[in-house]
Amino acid sequence: MNSRATALPGAAAGLAPGLLETLVGILGTDGVVADSAAVEAVTRTCLPFRTHPSAVVYPRDTQQVQAVLKAAARADTPVWPVSTGKNWGYGERSAVYEAGITMVLERMNRIVHVDETLAYAVVEPGVTYKQLNDHLKQTGSRLWADCAGTTQFASVLGNALDKGRGLTPMADHFGSLCGMDVVLPDGSLLETGGGPAGHNTVRHTYKWGVGPYLDGLFAQSNLGIVVQAGVWLMPAPEKFDFAAFEYKAGPERLGAFIDDLRELVLARAIRAHPHLANDFAMMCILAQYPREMLEGRRHLSEEAAARWRRQHGVARWTFGCGLYGSREEVRYQKRMIRKVLGRYGLVQFIGAAVRDDALGRLVRWAAPKVNRLLGKSPEFTDVMVPAIDLFRGIPTDEFVRQAYFKSHAKKPEHDIDPARDGCGFVWIGPVVPFTSEHVMKALALTRRIFDAHEFDFFVEVIVESARSVILLVGVFYDRHDPAEAERARAWYHAARDAYFEQGYPPYRATAMSMAHALDSNPAAQAFLARIKHAVDPQNLVAPGRYGTPLR
């Protein structure tokens, strides 16, 4: 596995003569960034890996995307499209190769349509979680959009096309897409969903279309550039509540807990997609790294970590979970969550904290006092409302601030941009069958890899469905320390190899692994290469993305 960027033949030397002028002709001067310092600034990454495009372009509409592709084709220069490039810790705007054109779609940010009756929106790739959420609020919509736990300025479509995840019952972001406009590598427009817009009333309401289902081809893909898509939304439920859970039982009961959790999901007593965070993952949210506790080590000793956890009143495992539905349904969910999870720890129903009434004010007033009584640090209270809101699809920058966990500066309150600010972190998310046997095995494996590479054990168990969990596993490192960056890179590759070997494939690749995403399945790799070659014989769009040949 090669984690260094490859230079594509012909492309490494920069843009072909005249191409820059052509791009400026298409996009205007403010639509093209080619000055190397400016390019460096807009393509920074949190990964211990980066590449440098020759230019970054910002089309404003579909026609400009098409024109750029045609110009790039004539110059045989690859185009790496990203929506907003806020997938921090996965690769941001980094191509897997040097040079070429990076296309950022953040200026294509129209909310084309919201269908209140049928509960969907049609959006462009530049539309952010915040923008969609604000729009729904301002128009008095009855609909909720899901969001991800990342920044509120991330792209709704970009996250969905990367198979990102949210927290509400609509957490499956790719699964919520329906009907796409795609610019193909030859510059032509494909409208999926069984027929072009003019001849089809159901392309955003009926998922599978006529003939083979094509939307799936554009997830984690380089077969085209999605310039618009339908996104299903959910009507606000009659009732909403929130369960805060802390695991207090011994480690020997964690497996039984995992199995019980699956049964709650299978019985739809849990409809949300909670993240079960271990103590260190919680600490990343609540605090900054206590370098003073390292005592000369590279990561905290077990004893230091326990002491630190106790200072903040953090449990071994914590999660929050939204409850949704009619009053009867929420009653059922509460009954089951209390009964089943009550066996393993503390369950508190605190959904009222986000209510805009006397009860809401009371809960918010009481929260710091209750937390103090429970031995918790004040930061617990700070994250309460944002955490509950995430389960109503209200985006926040509260949690992505953890990116600054190992910064030497304090976590900023506003204007969060960890890539710009030099934060180092990298994510890997193996998918694991939702059984105690597999989850415990994968957790133990994860722990061993952290220990071997002397990083602190960070994991969240994300409820993907009743059948799978995703372990969200990450390392925060000091980007100003080359040795630590190298250690982070080594950790990532070791983890990735180990997960593949055990049959737990990561649900997303990063820029430093993407070209090898399908190495474990040569038949799928060959099949996809044939499709890629048929659709993009010049290998123009994002060569190497998700396992297709680089050249």
Next chain:
Amino acid sequence: MNSRATALPGAAAGLAPGLLETLVGILGTDGVVADSAAVEAVTRTCLPFRTHPSAVVYPRDTQQVQAVLKAAARADTPVWPVSTGKNWGYGERSAVYEAGITMVLERMNRIVHVDETLAYAVVEPGVTYKQLNDHLKQTGSRLWADCAGTTQFASVLGNALDKGRGLTPMADHFGSLCGMDVVLPDGSLLETGGGPAGHNTVRHTYKWGVGPYLDGLFAQSNLGIVVQAGVWLMPAPEKFDFAAFEYKAGPERLGAFIDDLRELVLARAIRAHPHLANDFAMMCILAQYPREMLEGRRHLSEEAAARWRRQHGVARWTFGCGLYGSREEVRYQKRMIRKVLGRYGLVQFIGAAVRDDALGRLVRWAAPKVNRLLGKSPEFTDVMVPAIDLFRGIPTDEFVRQAYFKSHAKKPEHDIDPARDGCGFVWIGPVVPFTSEHVMKALALTRRIFDAHEFDFFVEVIVESARSVILLVGVFYDRHDPAEAERARAWYHAARDAYFEQGYPPYRATAMSMAHALDSNPAAQAFLARIKHAVDPQNLVAPGRYGTPLR
């Protein structure tokens, strides 16, 4: 639009010299049918259209599928695969061209695995609804499989790959598939779901895999032959009930009813996927066609239809709907269904009729008496238990008997095979946005087409999701009457053209329309043709299926 079969160049003359012997060498004598009378018998269809293969082959395993493809490739003879070919009224085992090899996968009928914990099965294409259901019952499984309203001997995978529908919360059969083994046209094996079996523990539990989602390419498709797939199942709910509903309000309130029905689905007060059947559709189930009431016409007069409907006590619109969940959830569903649907007609909760206890016996004993009091014919009682059972995923041949509705012989009790028995019928299922405006418009359009072609107005409004319905529209005709068969063909093409024109694309094509399935979307047609050519340059597998080029 050409509804006549095309002869493929080279193929029309029958099998190339030596190919038959090669096939017998691969499959044994009992695996190949080439005698023209025998071929005729196993490839009959209910459509007013048919084609005749040169041979029908029955592989028993993946290796035989691969070997047949390789032999066919050498002889340049196309292979039209079907699972069991029980999609009566859509095309059964008919290729869209004459000659070639038809491959029936009914002997590949292993239930490879049932995962009780994670609620899925892995099955081959010959596995029928009855077989899977019996297996679950015999092993004491906690799981329910969905089935379709068609025969219990239909293929679980075949129906799902055709995007067929069931009735339970798992009604989206294609959506329930996860992870496939596919024999590609070149004879190689592709294992989808993010990696081959040996290197992936989640291929049947995590839907989207790594990289582009490939399963979707094999729905309504000719890009490969699916020889095995995962199918998600549901655990039996804590409570089950059943609502029988009859629409009693005037036609002017039907639109409001449709909107209210959507809101029930959106609020998850309805989790099943009921079929709202019009009076004539109900009559097809309960009776046989009353030729004596035609009074010289080709279809019943409005007056005669009303008289006939009243004789049987059939309402204008009828549906049944399963209720599922915990006791609180079912209480909510009953509350909402009673409250909302009660405005439009009669709601009865009769789920107890399938209980194996004293209450169940009481309901079954009382049913004929209650039905008599309500002015209903005895046949209502006969279909009660099978109808409720369908909503528990228990397949039945009770409803597919309607295929014999226009037969001159009485509907058979057993051994239902309408294709063999010369029944004529054809289905079309336009997808329509789930709003009163669209549904009323589509119903009126449908009615006009029936009237223009002098067939009786048959429609079921299938709740596909909260966002779309499928109008299941069908004609029963006398296959022994060439003029009526021609009229059925004309009706089908007129309906299809009208639905496409209005933007309501049919969710499935029939053998007589399939080659034109993507005519309304030339960009998608061209895109798919490129993929088809890349994956199957010889156009070996099912040329013309779902809109790819015939040759």
